[in-house]
Amino acid sequence: MSDIPEQVHSLTEAVEGWLTREEGELLYRLARRCTGRGVIVEIGSYKGRSTIWLAKGAQAGAGVPVYAIDPHTGSEEHQAGTGEAVWTYDEFLTNLRRAGVEQIVLPVLAESQQAARTFDQPIELLFIDGDHRYEAVRADFNLWVPKLLDGGYLLMHDTIRWDGPRRVARESVYRSRCFRDIGFVHSITFGQKAASSTQADRLRARYVLLLHTVYDVLSAIKPPPLLKRAAKALFMRLQIR
């Protein structure tokens, strides 16, 4: 039996977004583990699919608040080359209310780089899924990871087949000495911030990076759904956590 109520799956599946069920479950479980030493920060909420996963996890745990940072004007890919803002805030709020998480989510209508200037709370879980251009992801990493507590988790979405997030994850998570327990669930790369890592942590990180690279190459192929599911499950098992 799953440790996650089926209602959370149906609520999140009803919200437009890209997060898979397994990615959502990872957000939920890590949010549920947060103790309140710090807060949860999400960069890039769109219509709230990942926000609801995080908030439901937090509600099932210590009730840690979720700061949801997004100007709600859409990213390049949502603007379909027009450069025109796509307003998502109203739908975001409606979805939060429907899920019953509006009390625990604190929306911040700003770009992440601007919000970072005044945000002074320690962070226990940081989820980066905003502007996917390399320079923007690099800025998010550099501005926000210093606010993440040792022992806290960083999660980055779209590190498979998206050049910006993938490069930052490879440069600064898989090859870093500041993260342990590194892994990936579909396109999310995650790691636990640590003051230092051991030789064993670093060896494992290199091994997981190799798996991530193979997974990235294979994800360009479109196998039949059954084979795809089996391959995904195999890659999760190969990470030996």
Ligand SMILES: C[S@@+](CC[C@H](N)C(=O)[O-])C[C@H]1O[C@@H](n2cnc3c(N)ncnc32)[C@H](O)[C@@H]1O
């Ligand atoms: C891929 S979507 C996020 C999807 C969301 N996490 C989900 O699971 O449905 C990217 C979001 O990032 C937001 N965004 C773009 N640039 C941003 C920035 N500089 N700071 C914060 N959010 C940004 C966009 O408005 C958009 O809603």
